[in-house]
Amino acid sequence: MEEKLVKEIGQEGVSRRQVLAGTGALAAGAALSHLGGLVSSASAKDGSTEKWPWPYEKLDPEKTAQLCYEEWYRIFCGGAVISSIFTQLREKVGEPYKAFPIDAYIYLEGGQAGWGTICGAPAGANMVFNLIIGPRISGSTVAHKMCEDVMAWYSQALMPIYMPKNPKVTAELAKTVSNSPLCHISVGKWMKAANKPLVSPERKDRCARVAASTAFKVVEMLNDWKDGKYEQATDFNCGKLHGITGQQNCHECHGSKIPQAPPPPPEEPKKA
Incomplete structure (x- = not known):
C-alpha cells in the first residue's frame, strides 16, 4: 500500500518521507478514534482527560x-x-x-x-x-x-x-x-x-x-x-485512632510484632 501511494503521489512532487509521515498520521488518527470516548469526554478544568463520574446505567x-x-x-x-x-x-x-x-x-x-x-x-x-x-x-x-x-x-x-x-x-x-x-x-x-x-x-x-x-x-x-x-x-478511622494505617484486627496477622506508631507531635498552644 505504501509503495502504491508513493508511486501515485510522487508524481505530484510529494516525497516518500512525506507520504510515510502521512500514513503514520492516519494510523495515529485511527488509534485516537478508538479512544475517542476517553479523549472527547475530557474537559476537566486542568485540561486532563479525566472527567467524573463515568456514565453508569443500573445493572442486575x-x-x-x-x-x-x-x-x-x-x-x-x-x-x-x-x-x-x-x-x-x-x-x-x-x-x-x-x-x-x-x-x-x-x-x-x-x-x-x-x-x-x-x-x-x-x-x-x-x-x-x-x-x-x-x-x-x-x-x-x-x-x-x-x-x-x-x-x-x-x-x-x-x-x-x-x-x-x-x-x-x-x-x-x-x-x-x-x-x-x-x-x-x-x-x-x-x-x-x-x-x-x-x-x-x-x-x-x-x-x-x-x-x-x-x-x-x-x-x-x-x-x-x-x-x-x-x-x-x-x-473506618483506624488511622485517626492509632496514628498509623491499618485495620482494627491486627491480631489476625500479628503477634508481638505489630508496628507501633510514634506519638503525634504536641499541639501548639492556642492563641488567646
Whole structure:
C-alpha cells in the first residue's frame, strides 16, 4: 500500500518521507478514534482527560454475579469483578468502558500476583467505584466511602454468599468469616475450616463464589448511588485512632510484632 501511494503521489512532487509521515498520521488518527470516548469526554478544568463520574446505567446484581463467577475461571478474582461490570457497561454505555483494558487486572489474583495481600475481589471493587464515581480528589468522597464499606462488608460477611447457576463444584462448601480483607487470611481460614488445599477444585470454586458475591454487592451499592439512596455504612478511622494505617484486627496477622506508631507531635498552644 505504501509503495502504491508513493508511486501515485510522487508524481505530484510529494516525497516518500512525506507520504510515510502521512500514513503514520492516519494510523495515529485511527488509534485516537478508538479512544475517542476517553479523549472527547475530557474537559476537566486542568485540561486532563479525566472527567467524573463515568456514565453508569443500573445493572442486575444477579446477572453480574453470575458473569463474575464464570469470569473467575478466566481472569480470577479482581479481574472478574471488573469484567462482570464493565463488559455490561460496554454494551449499555460504550466508551469509556470499551477502551478500558480489563484483562490487565489479572494481576489482582491471589492477593496481588499471589502475594496474599488484599483480596482481588474488594481491590477490583474499589477500582470500579473510583472509575465510575471518581476519586476523592475529583471533589466527591463517595467512592472513597464505598471502598471503606466494601472492605468492611467483605471482612464481616459469612462467605461465600452467592450460589451460582450450574456450579462447577456441586458439593456444599464451608462458609467462613475472614475478619480481614487480606487474601492470606480469607483463604487460609476457609482452607482450615474446609480441610482443602489451595489447588483443590473446592477452594477455587469458593473463591469464584466470593468474587461473585462481591460483584453482587458492588452493583447493589452503585444502583443505590445512581438512585441517590447510597448512605455510608462504615466509619473506618483506624488511622485517626492509632496514628498509623491499618485495620482494627491486627491480631489476625500479628503477634508481638505489630508496628507501633510514634506519638503525634504536641499541639501548639492556642492563641488567646
